[in-house]
Structure formats: C-alpha cells, structure tokens
Amino acid sequence: MNPHIRPVDLSRAARILNHGPTVLVSARHDGVENVMAAAWCCALDFEPPKLTVVLDRIAHTRTLVEGSGRLVVQIPTVAQVSLVNEVGTRSLFEQPDKLAKSGAVFFEMPGRDLPFVEGCSAWLECKAISEPHIQETYDLFVAEITGAWADDRVFRDGRWNFEQADPQWRSLHHVAGGHFYIIGDAVDVARDEPKIGD
Amino acid sequence: MNPHIRPVDLSRAARILNHGPTVLVSARHDGVENVMAAAWCCALDFEPPKLTVVLDRIAHTRTLVEGSGRLVVQIPTVAQVSLVNEVGTRSLFEQPDKLAKSGAVFFEMPGRDLPFVEGCSAWLECKAISEPHIQETYDLFVAEITGAWADDRVFRDGRWNFEQADPQWRSLHHVAGGHFYIIGDAVDVARDEPKIGD
Numbered sequence: 001m002n003p004h005i006r007p008v009d010l011s012r013a014a015r016i017l018n019h020g021p022t023v024l025v026s027a028r029h030d031g032v033e034n035v036m037a038a039a040w041c042c043a044l045d046f047e048p049p050k051l052t053v054v055l056d057r058i059a060h061t062r063t064l065v066e067g068s069g070r071l072v073v074q075i076p077t078v079a080q081v082s083l084v085n086e087v088g089t090r091s092l093f094e095q096p097d098k099l100a101k102s103g104a105v106f107f108e109m110p111g112r113d114l115p116f117v118e119g120c121s122a123w124l125e126c127k128a129i130s131e132p133h134i135q136e137t138y139d140l141f142v143a144e145i146t147g148a149w150a151d152d153r154v155f156r157d158g159r160w161n162f163e164q165a166d167p168q169w170r171s172l173h174h175v176a177g178g179h180f181y182i183i184g185d186a187v188d189v190a191r192d193e194p195k196i197g198d
Numbered sequence: 199m200n201p202h203i204r205p206v207d208l209s210r211a212a213r214i215l216n217h218g219p220t221v222l223v224s225a226r227h228d229g230v231e232n233v234m235a236a237a238w239c240c241a242l243d244f245e246p247p248k249l250t251v252v253l254d255r256i257a258h259t260r261t262l263v264e265g266s267g268r269l270v271v272q273i274p275t276v277a278q279v280s281l282v283n284e285v286g287t288r289s290l291f292e293q294p295d296k297l298a299k300s301g302a303v304f305f306e307m308p309g310r311d312l313p314f315v316e317g318c319s320a321w322l323e324c325k326a327i328s329e330p331h332i333q334e335t336y337d338l339f340v341a342e343i344t345g346a347w348a349d350d351r352v353f354r355d356g357r358w359n360f361e362q363a364d365p366q367w368r369s370l371h372h373v374a375g376g377h378f379y380i381i382g383d384a385v386d387v388a389r390d391e392p393k394i395g396d
C-alpha cells in the first residue's frame with residue numbers, strides 16, 4: 001500500500017467532508033464492485049462520526065450498498081477529474097466495462113474487504129445505518145464512519161493542507177455536467193479578535 | 199432591494215449548493231429572528247428542489263425553524279467571513295445582542311416574511327418537511343426549496359460565475375474553528391472527449 005496513506009483519528013473524520021467536496025462512493029457485494037461520483041454527500045455528526053449521501057436508484061452502486069451495508073466514501077483530486085466525470089455519468093447497469101474504461105483502480109485496505117479507489121486524498125470506511133423511510137422517500141442514506149485514512153501529502157495532523165500541497169491534490173466541487181470548481185485558498189478568522197465592524 | 203438580486207429558476211436551485219459551500223440559515227418566528235452558520239447543508243433533489251441541513255439542538259435558530267416551518271439558506275461570501283464565524287460561534291440563547299454584534303443585517307424579499315441576510319451571493323427560501331424521526335435522531339432537517347434568488351454579479355444564467363466575478367464573491371467552505379477555504383478555479387471535462395487514458 002502507498003506509504004503516504006495514514007490513519008486519521010475518527011474524532012477528526014468529519015473534517016474530511018466539512019468543506020463540501022464531491023466524493024466517490026464505492027462498494028462490493030457478492031463479488032461485484034463499483035464506484036460512482038456523488039456531489040450530495042455531507043458530514044452529519046462528529047461522535048461517532050456519520051455522514052449522509054444521496055444514492056439515486058438508477059445507481060448500481062446503491063444496490064451494492066443495500067446488499068452489503070457497507071461503503072467507502074473517498075475524496076478525489078484534480079488529477080482524477082476525468083475519472084470522476086466518467087464514473088459519475090456511466091452506469092454499470094448499462095456498461096459492464098465501466099470500471100476498466102474509467103481508469104478507476106481499486107486497492108485493499110488490510111482487513112476491510114472493501115474496494116478503495118487509488119489516488120484519492122482521503123478515504124472513509126462506512127457502515128450504512130438502516131433508515132428505510134428516508135432511503136425510499138429521498139434516496140438519502142445515513143452511514144457511520146468506521147475507519148478513516150488520508151494521504152499525508154495533503155491531509156495531516158487532522159487537517160487539510162491544500163495550501164502547501166501540490167495543486168493536483170486539491171478537491172473537486174461539482175457544479176453541473178462536466179463543470180467543477182477546485183478548492184482554493186485558505187482564509188482564517190482570528191478567534192480572539194473578531195474583525196466585525198472593521 | 200439590491201437591483202442585482204435576480205430570481206433563479208427552481209430547476210437550477212440545487213446548483214447553488216452543489217459545490218458544497220458553508221451556508222447561513224436564518225428564520226423568524228413569533229417576532230424573533232436569528233441566523234446561524236451551517237457547514238452541513240447539502241442538496242437533496244432537483245425536482246422539486248430540496249436540501250438537507252443539520253441544525254444542532256443547541257442552536258436557537260432551530261427553535262425558530264421548528265416553530266415556523268420555514269427558513270432561508272443563503273450563501274455567504276469571502277467578504278462576510280467574520281460575520282459567518284461570529285454567527286457560527288455565538289448563540290442567541292446566551293447572547294441576546296448576537297445579531298447586532300455580528301454585523302448581520304436582514305432585508306425583506308417582498309411577500310416572503312422571512313429574514314434574508316444582506317450581502318450574500320444567493321438565497322434559498324425553504325419550507326421544512328416534517329420528518330420527526332431524523333430530526334430527533336440526527337438533528338437532520340429536510341426542506342423543500344420554494345424560492346431562489348442570486349446576485350447577478352456572481353451567479354447568472356443558472357450558474358456560478360466565480361471565475362469572472364470579484365474574488366470577494368467567492369464562497370466559503372468551513373474546515374474547523376475559524377479556518378475556511380474559499381472556492382477556487384473552474385475545471386471542465388470535455389463531455390464528448392473524455393480524457394481517460396491520456
């Protein structure tokens with residue numbers, strides 16, 4: 001495994017999602033694995049860490065999540081924008097060679113039995129929490145984050161480090177079609193000296 | 199009203215949230231109005247447009263949303279970072295002059311009877327959809343977007359225009375404490391010529 005991949009304390013896992021990146025959702029069930037893009041994924045709680053993600057019923061990955069109850073939410077980078085666009089616009093239902101064509105490559109995190117996407121900046125291993133009403137009504141899934149890892153070239157000491165990392169590590173923020181924004185510069189508010197009224 | 203504020207077609211309302219900005223949530227009930235910051239807000243559907251937002255039970259704004267069933271979700275700008283930090287860290291429960299100190303100023307959208315925050319880049323008028331189980335279990339609220347507006351200096355023709363607008367209009371993406379990222383540059387994937395394998 002890439003030696004830059006380091007565990008992230010679960011108490012900091014929500015920080016991986018706080019800034020609202022577009023994510024990749026992957027899952028495996030009965031020997032089938034797949035990955036999709038999701039712009040509608042959001043942190044839900046700190047302790048234990050949880051997230052929400054919208055999985056449309058036309059997404060094959062949803063059937064794998066429903067079957068196994070488990071998923072990986074990972075943060076793709078600018079370097080992966082074509083991959084994100086590909087897996088976000090084609091379905092394994094219609095295109096059995098979707099994964100090969102997209103360029104997505106999975107790796108194993110020891111002991112986890114889930115497909116993790118190579119080249120991402122951070123990974124959240126999740127266990128779906130059964131909430132049938134909102135799953136059926138809104139395609140909305142709730143999951144507990146049970147493991148977190150990040151590449152230390154862009155996330156370390158419990159925080160993103162986009163400002164010092166190579167720009168290729170920046171997160172993607174989908175707008176529509178093949179159009180994305182990438183995350184930009186940092187801005188800090190001095191906690192003891194609010195600048196209100198300045 | 200600011201003449202740059204233009205209605206956004208509801209079919210495009212989800213695009214206001216797709217890139218994952220930190221938002222301000224405001225509400226009014228029984229003559230009391232308030233505003234809070236929320237990093238955990240996410241689009242949920244296109245038609246009719248819906249969103250999810252996490253409203254902690256310590257937030258006074260939550261009681262106003264629960265009382266009135268209505269809220270405004272608006273997108274603050276870099277120019278408002280101190281305001282966002284202020285309303286996100288102080289509660290009207292403990293600090294009755296929170297609003298005056300934060301610098302938040304409300305304006306009225308004709309016929310809507312809700313407090314809209316001046317200086318934001320876009321506004322979503324919402325009606326809460328009662329989902330008692332997830333509200334109580336996860337502090338998670340579902341709302342339908344019933345009106346949308348944006349400042350045409352940064353959002354027009356149904357899309358964000360951060361790349362041409364003054365940088366002060368860029369959206370904020372909260373990380374932790376007083377630390378934010380601002381949205382960066384655009385990146386486009388040619389839809390008919392996927393670059394996979396290049």
